Amino acid sequence: MFDRLSSLVIALTLVAIAAIFAALSGGDPLSIAIMLVAGFVAAATVYSALPAPLPDMQGGSAPPLAETPAISLLRHPDFAHWVDQEKEPLIGTADNIVTIANDAAIRLLGRHIVGADVRTAIRHPAATDWLSRIDGNAPLETISLIDFPRPGQRWTMRTAVLAGSERIIFLSDRSAIDAADRMRSDFVANASHELRTPLAAILGYVETLQEMNGEADAPTRNRFLSIIDREARRMQQLVIDLLSISRVEADRFRRPTTPVDLANIVRTTIAQLRDSEQARAKDIAPRIGDDPAPMLGDEAQLKQLAHNIISNAMKYGHADTPVTVELVREGRRVRLSVSDEGDGIAPDHLPRLTERFYRVDEARSRSVGGTGLGLAIVKHISERHQGQLDIESEVGKGTRVSVTFPLSGDS
Structure with a gap:
């Protein structure tokens, strides 16, 4: 031509x-x-x-073009390879039937989901309702799956609509994020409550003294002032502990690099407690020895850790019973242990002792001046120093708190 x-x-x-x-x-x-x-x-x-005449768009009609069949993304080998590399659960469906699921989805929902209806594979009312109503023009929306797959957990589901009836379903675990949000909210609420209680007592007794206009006798005035002093000191200690836990959390990802002697730190802490006005200072029974325990650490934080553990044993052990402080080498590690002879703690309370503001006996804890943050601070300090915290207790016999640290290379 x-x-x-x-x-x-x-x-x-x-x-x-x-x-x-x-x-x-x-x-x-x-x-x-x-x-x-x-x-x-x-x-x-x-x-x-001459070129072929164009079709008459008014009267005639153009010959129909051959329809190209839609390519299935879910059956493409590269897509299957990508799905296997995804760490979060991912499911591909066609006509609501699961055609592909990665390893994370199978671990979460079970291998039986492949070939099953996705509305029965993801057993949650919100997921079933959304998947039943979704159409080809639906936007990419995030659905919250509360108490999925177990009570107390929360996942989110997003659905991307492909050609034809194919979809990709993304599942994301939000449980840890929700737990952290709840922890922050609880922390603020508990801190506010703990500060408000002594502050209310201080304001109440100050107001009472003001209303007496000097008419109160000396014993009554002294008793009120003593209560104000005690509550003010309690509030001061709470503020100190709040600042301490904030600083420790800010430093938790920075490993200490300063050489220190844990044995000397523990001896210094015991000497300070014995020189204090605490009633049970004489009950401290150290078993430290003369050998050094060199390690890399933050001296101020390790002193606080030792102080908190020994003070707890003094508060909750019975009067005139020993508070035993031991420092023992175990190969390339050193163990600091503090034991008391108190009422002990029931096993169901042990996992929660390092939670902020958690108390086994709230009334008794407040009466001895506890803030509920001591062991939480100990936990964060031990984690920063690559230590392992262990708490053992037997009801009626007492409690033993131990922290094991790695020794430095030149020990």
């Missing part, structure tokens, strides 16, 4: 050759017939080079 310009040149050439031939032959009928044939051939050549 020639283009238009070539066809026109060929047609004109044919006509010219026919005209020359006719002139040479003297215009007889044969030459005229040859010219007519050449004209028809020229016209046919030009016509064949």
Whole structure:
């Protein structure tokens, strides 16, 4: 097939050759017939080079184009490879039937979900309702799955609609984030409550003294002032503990690099407690030895850790019973243990002792001046120093709190 310009040149050439031939032959009928044939051939050549006429968009209709079948993304080998690399659960469905699920989804929901209806695979009312109503134009919306797959947990579900009836379902675990949010909310609420209680007592007794206008006798005034002093000190200690736990949490990802001697730190802490006005200072029974315990640590934080553990034993152990403080080497580690002979703690309370503001006996804890933050601070300090905290207790016999630290390389 020639283009238009070539066809026109060929047609004109044919006509010219026919005209020359006719002139040479003297215009007889044969030459005229040859010219007519050449004209028809020229016209046919030009016509064949013209483009095909466009279809009439008003009256006629264009011939239908062949429909290309939609390519399934879920069956593409590269997609299957990507799904296997995803750490969070991911499910692919066609007509609400699970056609592909990665390892995370199978661990979460079970291997039986492949080939099952997705509305029964994800057994949650919110998921079932959304998957039943979703259509091809639905936006990418996040659905909250509360108490899924177990009570107390929360996951989210997002659905991406593909071509035809295919979908991709993404599942994300939000349980840890929700737990952290609840912990922060509880911390603020508990801290506010703990500060409000002594503050209310202080304001109440100050107001009472003001109303007496000096009419109160000396014993009554002294008793009120003693209560104000005790509550003010309790509030002061709470503020100190709140600042301490905030600082420790801020430093938790920074490993200490300063060489310290844990044995010397524990000896110094015991000496300070014995020189204090605490009633049970004489009950401390150290078993430290003379050997050093070199390690990398934050001296101020380790002093606070030792102080909190020993003070707790003094508060909750029975009077005139020993508070035993031991420091023992165990291979490349050193164990600090503090034991008391008190009422002990029931096993169901032990896992929660390091929670902020958690108290086994709230009334008794407040009466001895506890803030509920001591062991929480100990836990964070031990974690920063790569230590392991263990709490053992037997009801009626007492409690033993131990922290094991790694020794430094030159020990």
